[in-house]
Amino acid sequence: MEDYNRIAPDVELGADVKLSCFINAYGCRIGCRTKVGSFVEIQKGVIIGADCKISSHTFICEGVDIGDGCMVAHNVTFINDKYPAAVNPDGTMQTEADWEVVPTRVGKGVSIGSSATILCGVIIGDGAMIGAGSVVTKDVPAGELWVGNPARYLKKVSEIS
Numbered sequence: 001m002e003d004y005n006r007i008a009p010d011v012e013l014g015a016d017v018k019l020s021c022f023i024n025a026y027g028c029r030i031g032c033r034t035k036v037g038s039f040v041e042i043q044k045g046v047i048i049g050a051d052c053k054i055s056s057h058t059f060i061c062e063g064v065d066i067g068d069g070c071m072v073a074h075n076v077t078f079i080n081d082k083y084p085a086a087v088n089p090d091g092t093m094q095t096e097a098d099w100e101v102v103p104t105r106v107g108k109g110v111s112i113g114s115s116a117t118i119l120c121g122v123i124i125g126d127g128a129m130i131g132a133g134s135v136v137t138k139d140v141p142a143g144e145l146w147v148g149n150p151a152r153y154l155k156k157v158s159e160i161s
Helices: none
Strands: 064-066 104-106 144-147 152-156
Touching: none
Parallel strands: 064 104
Antiparallel strands: 144 152
């Protein structure tokens, strides 16, 4: 079987990492026993902890740090630019020098539902949950469930039955 992954030589893979087909990863670090699904892109500088599950069709951009034991469901998108644009005010194409990466931190044991979008600059606390389809625009405290667009507090994770 052909290898359909594009795993750059500068990717650091922990022991027993499981990679599906059609992954694009470069300049990142993926912790031990983490599983990465198909059609995932993981950009430079990303850190993914141990024992995580990154589901298919997910985009993890530069500046994202994901703690140990996290679940990132299908089609989750992380954003790292507050003011995205293709061109500068003078009409020239933007390059990496024309924008700033805004970091995002996902704590330990976080679950992020399918098709959620995580805007840059937020911190999602340990053990928090993000509902499917939510758009996270501000920090989420540890142990809380946030849902909606924009995402807002619903209840403590410990209250979920």
